Amino acid sequence: MSTAYGPDEIAALQEKAKRHLWLHFTRMSSYADSEVPVIVRGEGAYVYDQHGKRYLDGLAGLFVSQIGHGRTEVAEAGARQASELAYFPLWSYAHPQAIALADRLANLAPGDLNRVFFTTSGSEAVESAWKLAKQYFRTIGQPSRYKVLSRAIAYHGTSMGALAITGLPGIKEPFEPLPPGGVRVPNTNFYRAPAFVADDITAFGVWAADEIENAILREGPESVAAVFLEPCQNSGGCFPPPPGYFPRVREICDQYGVLLVSDEVICAFGRLGYYFGAERYGYQPDIVTFAKGVTSGYAPLGGMLVTDRLMEPFTRGQQSPAHVDTHGQERHLEGPGATFLHGVTFAGHPVSCAVAMANLDVFEKENLLGNVRSNEGAFRSSLEKLADLPIVGDVRGDGYFYGIELVKDKSTRQTFDDDESERLLRGFLSHALFDAGLICRADDRGDPVIQLSPPLICTQEHFDEMEQILRSVLTEAWRRV
Numbered sequence: 367m368s369t370a371y372g373p374d375e376i377a378a379l380q381e382k383a384k385r386h387l388w389l390h391f392t393r394m395s396s397y398a399d400s401e402v403p404v405i406v407r408g409e410g411a412y413v414y415d416q417h418g419k420r421y422l423d424g425l426a427g428l429f430v431s432q433i434g435h436g437r438t439e440v441a442e443a444g445a446r447q448a449s450e451l452a453y454f455p456l457w458s459y460a461h462p463q464a465i466a467l468a469d470r471l472a473n474l475a476p477g478d479l480n481r482v483f484f485t486t487s488g489s490e491a492v493e494s495a496w497k498l499a500k501q502y503f504r505t506i507g508q509p510s511r512y513k514v515l516s517r518a519i520a521y522h523g524t525s526m527g528a529l530a531i532t533g534l535p536g537i538k539e540p541f542e543p544l545p546p547g548g549v550r551v552p553n554t555n556f557y558r559a560p561a562f563v564a565d566d567i568t569a570f571g572v573w574a575a576d577e578i579e580n581a582i583l584r585e586g587p588e589s590v591a592a593v594f595l596e597p598c599q600n601s602g603g604c605f606p607p608p609p610g611y612f613p614r615v616r617e618i619c620d621q622y623g624v625l626l627v628s629d630e631v632i633c634a635f636g637r638l639g640y641y642f643g644a645e646r647y648g649y650q651p652d653i654v655t656f657a658k659g660v661t662s663g664y665a666p667l668g669g670m671l672v673t674d675r676l677m678e679p680f681t682r683g684q685q686s687p688a689h690v691d692t693h694g695q696e697r698h699l700e701g702p703g704a705t706f707l708h709g710v711t712f713a714g715h716p717v718s719c720a721v722a723m724a725n726l727d728v729f730e731k732e733n734l735l736g737n738v739r740s741n742e743g744a745f746r747s748s749l750e751k752l753a754d755l756p757i758v759g760d761v762r763g764d765g766y767f768y769g770i771e772l773v774k775d776k777s778t779r780q781t782f783d784d785d786e787s788e789r790l791l792r793g794f795l796s797h798a799l800f801d802a803g804l805i806c807r808a809d810d811r812g813d814p815v816i817q818l819s820p821p822l823i824c825t826q827e828h829f830d831e832m833e834q835i836l837r838s839v840l841t842e843a844w845r846r847v
């Protein structure tokens with residue numbers, strides 16, 4: 367099927383896009399003299415632009431399109447649900463698709479993460495997890511716990527609460543003051559580990575986890591509600607957890623009564639070869655936040671999975687403190703049960719839940735987790751071939767989730783300064799990779815990295831294509847440094 371638009375159609379799209387559309391996290395002025403990229407169709411691991419040009423979707427859109435593009439069975443599941451019941455809220459009511467999906471997710475999730483609270487996005491999921499942590503502690507008589515720890519450079523979303531948890535000063539600064547209580551701990555970038563643990567990744571992991579304990583003690587344990595961590599940290603370029611990190615974090619959280627929130631907005635639904643990233647790294651969270659891959663982007667959906675323990679105060683009738691009745695007996699009065707005072711109109715939308723069910727059917731039918739597990743080694747090897755280039759400092763990640771850190775001097779690991787990074791990433795790499803037919807992310811929110819997170823259907827031919835495009839574009843980038 368041809369996807370090329372005619373010249374008049376393209377001109378009209380460009381004119382309207384430039385006049386009316388506001389792209390997210392995008393310097394709009396950069397399109398003053400150049401074309402806005404318009405993606406019109408997708409099939410499998412590829413998408414097509416308005417000119418009919420094909421691109422390998424090496425980022426699964428935005429860490430989203432796990433099953434790839436153009437799956438009519440998933441689209442049809444959404445259409446069927448829209449005809450039957452397009453919308454009803456989860457405020458006091460339920461609908462069959464939300465029930466079925468909650469049941470399915472609870473069965474897939476590790477341990478007793480048995481309760482699902484749906485949202486529409488990852489930021490809302492993170493926001494909901496913080497609100498739940500605060501209200502939970504209030505309900506069980508620990509109202510002073512409200513602070514949240516997260517790693518420097520980690521991205522946890524953009525709404526005000528989620529932004530307070532995000533560890534990227536550059537995208538927070540215009541919105542200060544943010545809700546109080548966001549506290550940073552060191553990230554887990556072994557490539558740039560402090561010298562005293564730079565030779566020992568296990569010691570590095572224990573040090574990074576112990577820094578969480580130090581932060582809890584500094585802040586006052588009675589004031590800390592939760593620690594938010596991604597299984598494999600995205601921002602900064604895919605940092606897998608060092609060995610020993612999560613077991614020690616779990617121990618610390620248990621010791622100080624702090625909740626461990628695994629922010630799996632990217633890492634769930636096969637990205638790391640498991641339904642949940644916590645399973646891959648063998649730890650048990652109290653809350654898992656998810657979005658993106660749960661629907662592979664065929665409709666928007668997010669949510670959090672919560673343990674029975676956290677749900678418990680919200681399932682029982684609230685008891686008043688004991689009092690002695692007129693017969694001299696000690697009694698508790700049953701009051702109204704606690705209500706989680708939070709909700710979102712479109713959360714758990716019937717169409718999105720139906721789409722998520724169909725998406726998970728594809729996971730099962732095509733054994734996508736198996737595909738990632740059996741091919742991740744080949745993916746890593748293909749990317750590691752690039753280590754012979756002088757600009758490639760580090761290749762890291764797990765599953766189908768990789769970052770390639772770019773350096774100015776490989777032997778000293780010297781990074782690029784802000785101007786060089788601006789010229790390299792925005793001035794050259796982003797456009798050059800796109801022009802060469804690869805969608806990926808060139809990011810300098812931490813040190814400059816290229817990130818890859820392809821659909822889970824990808825195999826060696828796609829890895830080779832990525833490696834070849836990256837090799838030629840990075841070789842040219844080095845010539846320009």
Ligand SMILES: Cc1ncc(COP(=O)(O)O)c(C=O)c1O
Nearest residue numbers: 487488489521522523629631632
């Ligand atoms: C770990 C993590 N948390 C939260 C978010 C926010 O998700 P959303 O963009 O759906 O609000 C993201 C988005 O990329 C993310 O990577």
